[in-house]
Amino acid sequence: MLLLIALSHAPAFVDGDAGPAPLDAAARFLKSLLADNQARNMFVFLFGYGLVQLARRQEDRGAGWASVKSLLRRRALWLVVVGFLNTVLFVPIDIVAVYGLTLLLLAPLVRAREPVLWWTVALTLVPATLLLAWQSVMAQTRPSTIAEIMEPTLGAHLVASIPSWPAKTVVSVLIVVPAMFVGVLAARRRVLDEPERHLPLLRRVAVIGIGLAVAGRLPAALMAAGAWSTTSAPVSWAVAVAHDLTGYAGGVAMAAVVGLVAARIRRGRLVAALAALGQRSLTFYLFQALLWVVLFYPFALSLHDDMGQAATLGVAAGVWVLSVALADGMRALGHRGPAEILLRKLTYRSYGR
Template identity: 35%
Template sequence: MTVETKNTGARTAKTGLRTAPRRAGVLPAERALAPDLARGLMLLFIVLSNTAFHLTAARHGPSGWQPVDGGWLDHAAQFTMITVLDLRIYPLFAFLFGYGMMRLFLRQTAAGTSERDAVRLLRRRSVCLIVIGLLHSTLLMAGDIIGFYGVVSLILGWLFLRRSDRALKWWIWIATAQFVLLAAQPVVSALLAGELGSLGDAGAEPGADAYAAGESSWVAAAGTRIGSGLFVTFAAAPLSLVGGAYVVFLLGFWAARRGVLENPGRHLPLLRWTAVIGIAVGWLGALPAALAHVGALDVPDDAQSEGGVLTMLRDATGNAAGLGYVAAVALFAHWWAGRESRGGTRALSAVTAVTAVTAVGKRSLSCYLAHSLLFAPVLAAWGLGLGEHLSSATMALFAVGVWLITVAGAYALERAGRRGPAETVLRRIMYRPGRGSA
């Protein structure tokens, strides 16, 4: 980008003139490996973590989520899910969402779009995601996260996209303090009162029931899903901001301004420490809940429930794990690119695998929706009802199979040079012609 272009963009941003978007997204040559590879792997983690509520005949434990029945393979799958995946993938998604949002904003302003119009463009994108999310939750899956992050991005984009680096850092610290204090408050109160073991409610309705996968009528299930989807989108999303969970989103903003995932080689110490500490803290924080779930740790049922101390510890350390996963993928991307630059050879199968998973990341919205299209009609009681006959282990295998189908589809689209269908529709709405502003 020339000095003249920079100056033009700066003048436009300062004067607040309304301009059309100068860019219609990322050019193929500009895509970095790490963000797309992370999104592709994230979708595998998401589809695995969405398996539990489809086990409609399973007996759920005090947590109301993971089943407690099955053989040793099922218990191994449950243990792994709780330790590695449960409440660890949403922070990963939040970071990548914030990162991509800031990169889009920076590309637009660097190309000459005013900051106000770049924010307006992203606002339109957020509204589209809210609509898509509500349709998704109503038709197929109540646990939709697209609408949730559509609301979060609508608010945080308006508040923080144009903030200075210094202000953004201050708000990261403020959000971190919010998150830690609010997460610790009930635990400290119960500890002081000598009621730590009784904190929670093991008799509450299982959280999996909100997904209505066991309902034989699609209409009745849709009624439940509508309520769950509206709550997740318009209640849980704003509440997450009050609780400080938006800190991961802001960290994505901060990292995007520095191009951490585009240029991982310049940030190796940060990425190494984040990967090691983040994953260690995340897994250790979930370990007590996982051990209690499989019966290796004897604790009261209330402590394992959704509001119990073990679940709170698992959830509070989820952000660290999500950030650790992102850093680990960035380190792999740096190693992968460096091996080629050093003249190293790479097996064709490995190159194909990386390319295919990255293709999923480029089409993450389409693949995310495709998961539900492949999951719900086959597994739910209102469809073929296969979920009633699967266990935790066999359901995990089914989930991997679903993900592999989307990998094959995304790879085929990549070779054909075509975007995903959902991405195509979203781009047409975002960059629709005939308007003088974004």
């Protein structure tokens, strides 16, 4: 999950194609096919899944639903705060506050009946896809990157994102709802908790979802790589809708692939290291954001003019490998992620535990 997020984010911090043209075209193709508007959906699916796990643990300890709902909302409020600070201090691409606001608004649905959840997914999927498609079409007509709006000084950087943050966060709630509540539905059945009991379902989801994602996202990936173009507005919209709609299927399918692997793989050092990173995902999501500032911003190392798309994907992969190594070291030393510790203390202190 964090690897895909890094692959999606890192290229946004460079000005253009400073590297070899074939490599940069291949990088844009892979980023569009694998990461854009798909990595987020895997992330959101797992967030929804985790909400049910959290609620289940509390109910197993004897907490009533009113108490659990209060806990979820308290957690949501602090996620909004963390996401705001991430946007202000680090980079203006944040999903944490969107998670928090969505949960704050829709916490009762975590326990809603399945038909209500399915209807919520269905009714939000179309407008969410159209919103994403509109963003994609705008990007086709006028490509833009964060590199274009990076501030030259730290002081200017710290205030630049504040005015647009509320509107961007509110609008983005719609985008995350479909995958989030599919994650809630999956958690009800313990699909990833007990993957060995759900292998046929996981296989179907993985095969169908990845098949749909590849077929639906390939035209946009070819456009991103410069291998194909169109001047037709209807075709541009069709390509964008297909890319972003099947990104939901692909995100859920990638989570299913992880479930299939988890059901078969033997635990070892590598698995333990990956699990350690997953247990500290918020910490290392923020760690990624910090590194983008250090590497690319004009008041830091200012590499945004010196790298092409392919190089940034290499940097993204390197950041992820470093994250795995650091998380594994923290595991070996018995240290939890500082962001997870802080979020838990803030949430449970107000919850009375």
